[in-house]
Amino acid sequence: MPENDEKSPYGDNAEHVLVVKGLRRTFGAVRAVDDVSFTLPPGGSLGIVGESGSGKTTTARIVVGLERADEGEVHVRGRSRTARGRGRAHRLARAREVQMVFQDPLLSLDPRTGVEAALRETLRLHFPDRDHGLRIRELLDQVGLGTRAADALPRQLSGGQRQRVAIARALAVEPAVLVLDEAVAALDVSVQAQILNLLADIREQTSIGYLFITHDLGVVRCVTDDVIVMRHGAVVEAGPTAEVFAGPRHPYTRLLLESVPRPGWDPERIAVARRAL
Numbered sequence: 001m002p003e004n005d006e007k008s009p010y011g012d013n014a015e016h017v018l019v020v021k022g023l024r025r026t027f028g029a030v031r032a033v034d035d036v037s038f039t040l041p042p043g044g045s046l047g048i049v050g051e052s053g054s055g056k057t058t059t060a061r062i063v064v065g066l067e068r069a070d071e072g073e074v075h076v077r078g079r080s081r082t083a084r085g086r087g088r089a090h091r092l093a094r095a096r097e098v099q100m101v102f103q104d105p106l107l108s109l110d111p112r113t114g115v116e117a118a119l120r121e122t123l124r125l126h127f128p129d130r131d132h133g134l135r136i137r138e139l140l141d142q143v144g145l146g147t148r149a150a151d152a153l154p155r156q157l158s159g160g161q162r163q164r165v166a167i168a169r170a171l172a173v174e175p176a177v178l179v180l181d182e183a184v185a186a187l188d189v190s191v192q193a194q195i196l197n198l199l200a201d202i203r204e205q206t207s208i209g210y211l212f213i214t215h216d217l218g219v220v221r222c223v224t225d226d227v228i229v230m231r232h233g234a235v236v237e238a239g240p241t242a243e244v245f246a247g248p249r250h251p252y253t254r255l256l257l258e259s260v261p262r263p264g265w266d267p268e269r270i271a272v273a274r275r276a277l
């Protein structure tokens, strides 16, 4: 473990894989993230919902380490991620803790690198001494990609297959937390369902915690245990997904739920209903 990491106030055997406390981030006059706190147990799944600009992505980027917080703490497996890293080993160790899957895997996958080669590259970087052949087969199997896909370049794969590759690459480093930022938003509904089922299977097999960033309440209902609702950077409601959906307490949550057409939200209806808030 990196020696310059502070000990977490939550202890070594932290009950949660992820603890986020009091995050704040402003961009000029915009309070993108305003005192956001939440926890994620091992194998748990937390949805962060809110309309565009509510601060979901900035929160996720802070958790991953792509964005810095002005204030607040992020702890993974009981260790602080707030301390700035010294050196390559520290950066790699931090990267292994939290992995992110984006909406468009074409942007995160190297267009010139085949599936197997991409996985091998990641494994070599993080686990130089291991047998990569065996692990690559395991990973392809885990995400339901056949050996035929192993040599394919990203553009030769379907959107769903590409997302499977992105998930396999994230799993390769054995993260504690997987952040999925609108990870199924660009897929057809039937392919969305396949990927969500795959993620549910992986969650059953591992203790990875999921952080689902999405504007799609249908996705949240399907794949999360808990949900937080964000508005203007702040958390307006939080709780078990089933309870929040069955009996939303905050008017904004009620509004969002009432505005749900299938399968996502209708921004126009939200805008009309917001004016009534």
Ligand SMILES: Nc1ncnc2c1ncn2[C@@H]1O[C@H](COP(=O)(O)OP(=O)(O)OP(=O)(O)O)[C@@H](O)[C@H]1O
Pocket (backbone or CB within 6 Å): 027, 030, 031, 032, 050, 051, 052, 053, 054, 055, 056, 057, 058, 059, 215
């Ligand atoms: N790098 C940045 N510079 C300036 N403003 C930013 C930056 N990143 C985010 N913001 C602003 O912070 C607020 C929150 O943005 P954020 O992307 O986190 O929201 P979001 O809920 O993820 O929205 P979306 O669903 O559209 O991605 C917005 O007002 C956005 O314009």
